[in-house]
Amino acid sequence: MDNQKGVICLLNEKTVGEIVKETARRFPETEAYVYPELGIRKTYKEFDEETDDLAKALIGMGIQKGEHVAIWSDNKREWLLSQYATGKMGAVLVTVNTNYQEKELEYLLQQSDATTLILCESYKGTSYLDIVRAVCKEINVAEKGNIQSQKLPFLKNVIVMGENNYPGMYTWSELMAHADSVSDETLEQHLKVLKNDDVINIQYTSGTTGFPKGVMLTHKNIVNNGQLVGDCIHLSEQDRLCIPVPFFHCFGCVLGTMASVTHGSTMVIIEQFDAAKVLQMVQDEKCTALHGVPTMFIAELNHPDFAKYDLSSLRTGIMAGSICPIEVMKKVMEDMGASEITIAYGQTESSPVITQTRTDDAIEKRVSSVGQAHPGVEVKIIDPITGEDTPSGVPGELCTRGYLVMKGYYKNEEATNAAIDSHGWLHTGDIAVIDEDGYIDITGRIKDMVIRGGENIYPKEVEEFLYQHPAVQDVQVVGVPDPKYGEELMAWIILKDGENLTSEEVKTYCRGKISYHKIPRYIEFTDAYPMTASGKIQKFLLRELSKEKVEA
Structure with missing residues (x-):
């Protein structure tokens, strides 16, 4: 059953960089992002200037449009700035899972053809520096910007988020110094030649069945998904969104940062999830919205000091990332006061959101379904054996089509053709049921x-x-x-x-x-x-x- 009911959706044709500039013009003095633990607060005017400077630094370093820049870190400020700086100068940001170890990093850097790796020094007791040295043994004797690795022939630059000097690696200041050699006019030229169907982001899927695959997402994919996600929860420049979900995942960098930037909302950012910190920041920063996967909300609701926090500012947010338990949704609405919380459903290959509940949906729909398809998005449920559409109420595989479908898997045509059929339908592998009103319930993975x-x-x-x-x-x-x-x-x-x-x-x-x-x-x-x-x-x-x- 196809639930597309002739909905017309005017897509945003702007690139990531143009979105930042437009928002900075509209809301120059609105806070763009806040790191409460670090005492950092920046307006959209400052955010635009910071990402301009970083974009110029990347150009000055010699990074070209279309080059692949990998980033490996928790939700640090440098990650946020890199997302939008690459969006301005045209490099492709390759996101790296923070849990990766040696073999996984080596695979990703090889498969993605990354020329540059930006990383923090460590994460949860794991030294990223040691892992990089193990993967790229030549780095200890390499000239900065001229790494020559046998395993990683594309890799030339490694940049550390910080000011400690390490052999073969740039400090953050050394990176930023390259901005001085690039004029505003040069950056403007880079911005002008970008097209909204250019790939801007490669996200590696978790690889639970075989090696991870690099999902290629375009400006059009993530700008519009962020826009529509924010529209569904009525984000505006008045909102303050607490983002404890990781940036390397679509939840963080599309539903979190891109939804905020497209609406002029303030991002209240936590580098690593901690239930007490989330509750504290929602209270202190008077956050109106909160994102999280179900396990995060469960941890917050069950924190021993939960009742001590004033969460009265909360209005909305998104629960997503895995199937959302009905009882947890009810508690978030009642006990946390997020009466307009929504559920979003999708996958990395669909930028990621396909369906979402709306803030004014009937309560039973909002807690027991993943909502309806976004405007301009087609959805159908098919029998996974015959490929025929199933009637309403009958489980089948959910397929989607529209602007949101990825450009494909990087250097993996076979997997791309297996995921996207000849008619442009992305086959999700999820079992779903659709009702007469177009509301969808996800009942699990086909393999589950x-x-x-x-x-x-x-x-x-x-x-x-x-x-x-x-x-x-x-x-x-x-x-x-x-x-x-x-x-x-x-x-x-x-x-x-x-x-x-x-x-x-x-x-x-x-x-x-x-x-x-x-x-x-x-x-x-x-x-x-x-x-x-x-x-x-x-x-x-x-x-x-x-x-x-x-x-x-």
Whole structure:
């Protein structure tokens, strides 16, 4: 079923750099970004000037339009400035997962053909400098700007966010000194030749099935997605958005920074997520909006000092990144006061948001669906076997088409053709149901669906039920092999502080309330789930762990 109902959407044709300049003209004295922990506050006029200077520095260093600049850091100010500086001078920003280790970094730098790497010194006790030296052994004797690596033939520049000197690496000041050799007119020329369908960003998918793939996104992709995301939550220059989600992920750099910049809103930025810091910043900075993946909101709601914080300024925000539990949504609306919180759904390949609830949707739609497609975005649900459209109410694979579809995977035509069909439809791999009004419910990944004795079970349905138990803080359900039924369910439960629960008590709670075949045969209690750096639960690792437990 195609829910496109003739909605006309006038797309924003501006490039990333033009957006910054337009917002700076409209709201010069509005705060663009704030780092409360560092005491940094900059207006949009200053933000425009800072990103001009950095763009000129990159040009002065010899970086050309279309060159690939990798960035590896938590949510530092230099990351934010780099996103918009590259957007002005035309380099392609390649985002690097903060959790990467040696082999992953080596793969990304090789596969992306990055000529430049910008990085912070360390992250959560891991020395990025040591990892770079292990990947690029030549750096210790290299001339700055002229690295000659056997493994990484494209890599020439490594730039450190800071002023400590390291062999073969530029300090931030040394980078910025290159701006002096570039005129305003030269930068203006760079800005003028950019087209909105130029690739401006490469984001590597998490690689849960094989090697990560580089998703190529254009100015048009991310400018319009940021614009539409912000429109859905009515962002304006009056809003202050708290961004604790990582920049390297679309959630941070599109739903967070780009949504803010397209609307003149203030970005209140946290370098690394911490529930207490989020609550403190929302209170102190009087944030009107807050973003987060479900696990972040769960951590905030369950913080022992939650009741002490004044969150009365909160109005809206976005919960996304993984399936959003209904009970958590209700608590965010009621206990945090974010009555206009929305759910967004999508994936990196779609820039990322495909559907979103609206602030004025009926309450049941806002907590139990991922909303409707954005304006100008086509969505259909198909039978993954036959490819035929499914009727409303029948699960199938969600496909989308429109401005939001990526340009493709970098240097991977085979994977691109597998993801985007000949008619331009992006196949998401997600199982969804659409109702008569065009509201969509995501019931899981095709690969997450459990088939028990011929019955299709969607783990989300069982998770939503178990969330209602008063002792349960979080729950994840996966399938495990079974000789009789093919698959059985295993539930991994995190209990609320001070609560106790046995496997048998969980099963008793289920009996008579959900179908027998949906009651998990195996129940495990845990303190945490395997997570990506962006806060997504890695179900494939949970499945592997579950299989080991059953077979032990």
